[in-house]
Amino acid sequence: MSLVELHLALLSRGPAHGYDLKREYDAWFPDAKPLAFGQVYATLARLVRDELAEVVETRSEGGPERTVYTVTVAGRQRLRQWLAEPAPPAVAGTEDLVRKTIAALRTTDPERAATSVVADQRTAHLRRMRALADPPGREANPGPGDAVPDEVGARLSRRYALLHLDADLRWLDEAATALETPRRPS
Numbered sequence: 644m645s646l647v648e649l650h651l652a653l654l655s656r657g658p659a660h661g662y663d664l665k666r667e668y669d670a671w672f673p674d675a676k677p678l679a680f681g682q683v684y685a686t687l688a689r690l691v692r693d694e695l696a697e698v699v700e701t702r703s704e705g706g707p708e709r710t711v712y713t714v715t716v717a718g719r720q721r722l723r724q725w726l727a728e729p730a731p732p733a734v735a736g737t738e739d740l741v742r743k744t745i746a747a748l749r750t751t752d753p754e755r756a757a758t759s760v761v762a763d764q765r766t767a768h769l770r771r772m773r774a775l776a777d778p779p780g781r782e783a784n785p786g787p788g789d790a791v792p793d794e795v796g797a798r799l800s801r802r803y804a805l806l807h808l809d810a811d812l813r814w815l816d817e818a819a820t821a822l823e824t825p826r827r828p829s
Contacts, residue, residue, distance in 0.1 A: 646678075646686045648725040651695060654714040655722060658699045661687060662709065673797045674775055674804055687712055695721055740764060740811055744818055758822050765815045772808050775801050 653664045653671075661683045668678040687710075690696035695718035699711045714722070743764070747757040 645725065646682060647690065647695070648722055650683070650686045650690060651714055651718045651722040651725075654690075654696055654712060655719065658711050658713040660709040660711050671796055672800050674801050690718065694718075738811075740814070748822075758819070761815050761819050761822065765812065765819075768808050768812050768815070772805060772812075775805050775808070 649668065650664060653659065653667050656667075659667070661680065664687070665678050665680055665683045668683075687696065691698065691712070694715060696712045696714050699713045701708055701710045703709070744757055744760055747760040750756050
């Protein structure tokens with residue numbers, strides 16, 4: 644994930660401080676791991692260093708001091724370039740799911756270990772899919788014109804996650820079948 648470009652996208656909506664960026668990121672990707680404040684401020688420091696963002700002001704408003712950032716012309720250009728480049732497809736075999744299954748297959752008592760890994764992973768995937776399909780606080784059946792852009796983004800993000808989990812489940816089913824198939828002596 645490119646935090647630099649995502650921060651630029653968040654800042655392109657207007658000046659903001661780190662807390663705003665974290666809150667917006669978490670709203671954009673409600674089913675992803677929440678963005679850590681440390682990541683936000685480290686990324687903002689790099690953006691300022693690389694002249695992709697700049698400090699507009701520092702204010703306290705009766706609470707902790709907040710530094711407000713804005714995107715620069717160079718930052719907007721970098722964001723446009725990033726958005727124009729297609730994201731590379733995931734490299735097959737680099738997912739933890741694949742690595743863990745292959746490692747289990749190659750360990751002591753490989754059939755039992757791999758079968759157990761596949762079954763446990765399948766259960767975890769199904770549990771996650773159920774959680775994504777019925778997120779807490781979801782309104783009952785909004786109409787097609789009722790969604791605001793943030794809700795559309797959250798729905799698209801959730802759908803992407805569900806489709807990836809579904810693809811993983813199909814792979815797990817194939818792995819389970821392959822593990823159950825008797826091997827011919829070589």
